[in-house]
Amino acid sequence: MNPLLLIEDTASLQMVYESVLRGAGHEVVSASTAAEGLAQFRKLRPQVVLLDLMLPDGSGQELMREFLELQPDTNIIVVTANGSINRAVEAMRGGAYEFLLKPFNEQRFLHAVENALADGTRARGERAAKPKDSGPLSSFVGSSPIMRQVYDRIRSVSHSMATVFVTGESGTGKEICAQAVHGESLRANGPFVPLNCGAIPSDLLESEVFGHLKGSFTGAIADKLGAAAVADGGTLFLDEICEMDLNLQTKLLRFLQTSMIQPVGAPTPRKVNVRIICATNRDPMEEVRAGRFREDLYYRLHVVPIHLPPLRERGEDAIEIAESALVTFSQEEGRNFTALSPEVKALFRSFDWPGNVRQLLNVLRHAVVLNEGPTVTIEMLPAELRQPHATLTSIPVQPVAPAPAPEGAGLNELIGKTLAEIEQRVIEDTIARHHGSVPKAARELDVSPSTIYRKRESWAKNRKDSA
Structure with missing residues (x-):
């Protein structure tokens, strides 16, 4: 195995790192400048590089980019002072494997090196065998x-x-x-x-x-x-x-x-x-x-x-997702659905989908469970979806969310308000009482957090429409 390449301009730290690495059984070659580090990299082609971002003759980030251009599967562990965390984050976004903030302990140091070596060994074979692709991953559907x-x-x-x-x-x-x-x-x-x-x-x-x-x-x-x-x-x-x-x-x-x-x-x-x-x-x-x-x-x-973009910004993905889900749900529910009607496709393209993919899947499940098929039509969709300018909920709300009720406010404060206004008031007050935590408010109200998120998105849209 090629030796580790250590690029550190502070002589005392270089000696400490070398001692720790060699004590753990690693072979190490050190460099003190960017120029020397690049020369050693070209010569050794190391699997793992330990790189200080602050070098006397150049930027460690620029040097890292050169390394990755020469050998893309190099695992580079960047090392920097605690006050330079933004540089370390930029380096990670630029392709670094890991970053260490000085001061760090010996265990953390060796752990990072061991992970980089282990992952690098697996990576060489796996990446060579894996064709480049830009299509959907995992359970994602959509090609926008x-x-x-x-x-x-x-x-x-x-x-x-x-x-x-x-x-x-x-x-x-x-x-x-x-x-x-x-x-x-x-x-x-x-x-x-x-x-x-x-x-x-x-x-x-x-x-x-x-x-x-x-x-x-x-x-x-x-x-x-x-x-x-x-x-x-x-x-x-x-x-x-x-x-x-x-x-x-x-x-x-x-x-x-x-x-x-x-x-x-x-x-x-x-x-x-x-x-x-x-x-x-x-x-x-x-x-x-x-x-x-x-x-x-x-x-x-x-x-x-x-x-992750909202579904309303994903173009034809709503149709792709719906057609894929239709096949799956039909098999699960023992139905024979095979297609969406042109009217349903047009509606799906124009709808805002405040609940995003989760809402779309719920709509499809609703249609499949309650109907036989073979084509999903407008009449099969939930009523709120078929109404003009439909949102997830058709409950009217007041234009501005009310402020939390003062302590001691009781039923008299709610008299004269609509049921929808009372619902919104209770939800917003509960969220405020939990310092903005929707999940905690949801637990108190015994509903799903996603229910509250959807209702708030609908209220916000109604306020925007009425403005």
């Missing part, structure tokens, strides 16, 4: 230009350890995106473990993520592996990441920096090899500004963003 960009983004990032941050409206397929990243990665044979941070009470979330030992708290009747341990060797998908409690965000940040987990009640931590993918339908930067999400965690997670 905007989705082809998403597929290309997924393929380009899948080989690295870079954390992926998926954003998009409710119902756009964020978990499918996470599964696609996992499926295209070198971890595809490892576990894919999804965890919805908004569906688990905050006092239990730490145990769900990191696990616990028997007797560590009331109700802990047996040892429990957390999601991070279950995902060892694979991918951990943290959905609705912005719902995570601030205290747990601190522990997640520590986990990302050290690759070590410590179950509740455990005396010592242990190392796991996990890739993190997270998702939210909120604006994460707005959550940071509001103080609900740690800024340092945001920058550690928001390395490679992937935004």
Whole structure:
């Protein structure tokens, strides 16, 4: 195996890194400048490079680009000072395998190198055998230009350890995106473990993520592996990441920096090899500004963003998705549907789909369950879809969402309002009481979070239409 290439201009650090690597059995060749590093790279063609981004004679990022042009399957671990995290994130987006922020401990350092070596060995054979493609991935359906960009983004990032941050409206397929990243990665044979941070009470979330030992708290009747341990060797998908409690965000940040987990009640931590993918339908930067999400965690997670477009921006994808789902649902329900009528296709193209793909699938399931076929017609669709200017809900709402009711307000405040106005008032007040958390409000109201998201999207559209 080719030696590791270490490019570090600080002599003392170079000596420390060399000592650690050689002590772990690795052969190392070092360089102190960009020019020397490039010369050694051309000579050795290393599988793994440790690269300081701040070099005396050039930019580490420019040097990394040259390396990847010469040998695209090189795994480059960038090393930089804590104040230069933006440079490290840019490097990850440019193709780096992993980044380390100084100071870091020896275990974290060696763990990153070992992962890069292991993944690099598998990658050489797998990439050579894999033809280049730009079509749909995993369970995605749709060939619109905007989705082809998403597929290309997924393929380009899948080989690295870079954390992926998926954003998009409710119902756009964020978990499918996470599964696609996992499926295209070198971890595809490892576990894919999804965890919805908004569906688990905050006092239990730490145990769900990191696990616990028997007797560590009331109700802990047996040892429990957390999601991070279950995902060892694979991918951990943290959905609705912005719902995570601030205290747990601190522990997640520590986990990302050290690759070590410590179950509740455990005396010592242990190392796991996990890739993190997270998702939210909120604006994460707005959550940071509001103080609900740690800024340092945001920058550690928001390395490679992937935004999933709403269905209304995907052109003919709505028809492709509907036709594919029609075949599947017909088989599942024992029906003989084979096509959509021209009128249904026209409606699907013009509809706003506030609930996105999830709403479209529900509409198709509704038609298949209640009818025999063979063609889906307008009459088979839910009533609210057939109405002019239909939205997901036809309940009238007042133009401006009401402010939360003052403490002590009772039934008298609601007298004279329509049932729809009362519903909106109760939902918005409950969300406000939970500091903007839709999942927590949904648990109190005993409804699905997606129901609230859809209603709020409908209210927003009605306000816009009436403006």
